Amino acid sequence: MFHLITTSLIVRCQRVAALPFNLRICSTLSSAENQQTVQALYELSVDIQKVRKFKGWVLHQSPAYAKEVSDLLKDMGASGSIISHILTVHPESVLCHPEQLQAQKELWMTVCPNQKELVGIIEKFPTSFFAPSSHRDNQRQNINYLRSLNLNKRLITKLMASAPQSFSRPTEENKVMVCTLQQAYLDLGGDKANMKIWLQKLLSQNPFALLKPPEDLRQNLLFLRDRGFSSTELLHLISKLKGFIIELNPDSMCQSLAYSQETMGCSEAELRDIILNCPALLYYPEAILAERFAVLLSAGISMSQIMETPTVLELTTQIVNYRIQRLRGHGYDVRTGSLEFLNGTKKNFEMSYGKLQLRRERPHFNPVAPLKGDD
Known part of the structure; x- marks a missing residue:
């Protein structure tokens, strides 16, 4: 009996410890569900069974603010179905104090163009919006820092939504990474007048770039320079790779390059091209x-052909097979023709495919054939 009681207490303590700090200080865990919360969620068409299955601990908390959260979202223009969806996938939002939510809304509106877009962000990234209030000072300071760089407000909003960790940490850590990126850009010969645009594109492509250690960028650039890439070529590379240059590491790059060179049978210079x-x-x-x-x-x-148009290697095997079959259906042989018809984004491929259709369907004009006239 003592063992069962001890086990029960341990499990309960673990659940409490797992809660975000700002929720623990104002909520208490009960052995029974909070019927007011359950009823409020039910009236909002929330999938109670799904909440019980994945985040049942929320229903045992008191106090809870389901109606207040719903009213705030409704005042921002959220429909009933959107509110229901948000509370179903992120039910812990009902444990946030209304004053905290109002402050969070005001903070986001400093970079978000309107309430409608903010509702869309909350729908997709509820965890980012319903962040612990203890992070708000860091969030505000990081917003001010990124705005001081004259970065686009939409970009800052995107970063806050998809990479909230970079806003919850001290501003100094983000400054170090931004300065490292800017210095690398200038050292490689980048134009200072275009640096803001370059940085915006990089962060837009990889919102998690700020979370990477600055040393990773330095090591990657050093590795590529040792492989024979010039400063101009390195600037071209990191501009095309954008934020993904930080995701790489010398060991994986070495293996990929060795395999590509051996498979294509090319020289070092050809591989660089x-x-x-x-x-x-x-x-x-x-x-x-x-x-x-x-x-x-x-x-x-x-x-x-592959070496001439290596970007076909960016396509998955499923896409390659599908496109080859479609091109063959219109009489185009990828074995003898240019791979440019096979290459590119879905939009570019459809445009190329459309040109092939027109070429096949357009009647051929015979300049010496007699013209049909009226009898």
Whole structure:
């Protein structure tokens, strides 16, 4: 009996310890569900069974503010279905004090263009909006810092939504990474007048870039310089890779480059040219590259064609097979033609495919054929 009681207390303590700090200080855990919360959520068409299954501990908390949270979202323009969705996927939002939520809303509105867009952000990233109040000072300071760099407000909003960790930490940590990026850009010959645009694109492509250690960027650039890339080429590379240059590491790049060079049978200089056209070869692991080379070669495409248009290696095997079949249906042979028709985004491919359709369907004009006239 003593063992069962002890086990029960341990489990209960673990649940309490798992709660965010700002919720623990104002909520208490009860052995029974808070019927007021359950009823309020039920009236808001929240999937109670789903809440019980994944975050049942929320229903045992007191006090809770389901109606207040709902009213705040409704005042911002959220529909009933959106409110129901938010409270279902992130029920712990009902444990946030209304004053905290109002302060959070005011903070987000300093960078968000309007309440409608903020509702859309909350719907997609509820965890980011219903953040602990203890983070608010850091959030405010990071917003002010990024605005001091003249970065676009929409970009700052995107960063707050998709990478909230970079706003909950001290501003100094973000300053170090931003300064490292800016210095690398200038050291490689980047134009200071274009640095803001370059930084915006980098952070937009990879919102988690600020969370990476600055040393990772330095090591990656040093590795690529040792492989023979000039400063101009390095600037081109990090501009095309954008924030993903920080996701790489020398060991994985070394393996990918060694495999690509051996498979294509090219020289170091040729490999550098190929990488400049298709930087993605730096971060695809050997297994993925092997699969993609195999699919292209099995379709009758030559290695010289791949080397001429290496960006086809950015396409998944499913996309390559699908596009080859569609092109064949219109009489285009990828074995003898340019891979540009196979290449590119979905939009670019559809445009190329449309041109092939027109070429096939357009009647050929015979300049010596007699014209049909009226009898």
